[in-house]
Amino acid sequence: MKAETDIRGALREWVLKTSTKITAGELKDDMPIIEERIITSLQIMDLILFLEQLTGRSIDVAQLRPGVFRSIDAIYKNFFEDGSDER
């Protein structure tokens, strides 16, 4: 598993590559990326594929709780932190 800073960096890079609505200077880890429509519901599929690649395991979408993609902080907490539910 990569270090936290590398993972957060990869997530930020993915958001910036996927969305045209934000710049690197504006993007913060606690920013509500779905609520602010920086990432749309249709882009979640790409995000799930990216997370599967990053974590090396499949994600069961039916088991995901609302809010797991709320922000980069939430994504890190739910998919990468020790003991996270989604691991």
Added chain:
Amino acid sequence: MQPLDRLVQKLCDASRKQYLNPYTYLEWPRRIGEDEWCMTPEFISIYGTDLYAGLSQRQRKRLSFYEAVNFFSLNIHGEKALVEGLTQRLYRGGNETITPYLHHFLDEENKHMVYFGGFCMRYADKIYTDRKMAIPRQFAPGEEDFLFFSKVMIFEEIVDVYNARIASDERVAPIVRKINLIHHKEEARHLVFGRDVVKRMFHTWAPQWPRETLQNIRDYLQAYFVTTWKEYYNPDVYKDAALQEPYQVHQRAFSDAACRAHRRAVSGKCLDFLVEHGIFEKGFVV
């Protein structure tokens, strides 16, 4: 009788006349041979790429099996959402005219899932997972219904090009051809219905939507078009077919020139319809 009443009556008559028992229509072979194509080779997602050129015939046929499982899985996921949406709209105020046909639509979509699920579970013992996720939000008046029927239409128009091509391809395993054939025949009615409903809804609601709402709807549907296509490039398929670095294959194939040309060709008729009725503006590239 109004034009929509006439169309509904005509489609209901055709559905009743061609009513099928999904449990007797197909004779399932015990197994699918490794030397059989399960997908028209030119419609395999990575066809035309360097990676495809480097595969042996045996590897290509193995890949075609998993591509068929993916195609049928996509249909199951699409039809589950469709059945859910259609059920919500049965007998809803304002839908009285179309409700008689919604019953047939629902019945036929359920049968299609019996065919698709039958193939996937018999021969692959699984259905590929659905990675799409809906996030609740507010809609403008008329927007939710319009998006629902437009998404159904886009999904079904792409699928139908595959169905027609695979059904007529003598290289493909008979059971796969037959599933595609029955789907193509029944979808022909759904497509006529879908186009009519989408056109009517757009011409009713679009003049009432503020410019920004209309643009957001266009952007959303165009993103849906792209997402729908991305599901055809499934890393799980590549992994099962023993291709190296499945996620990278998914990304490279989606942006490959040959794959883009394939998507343009398959999407052409649907995009022409959307542009003709002003739902999309010219210049959208999938």
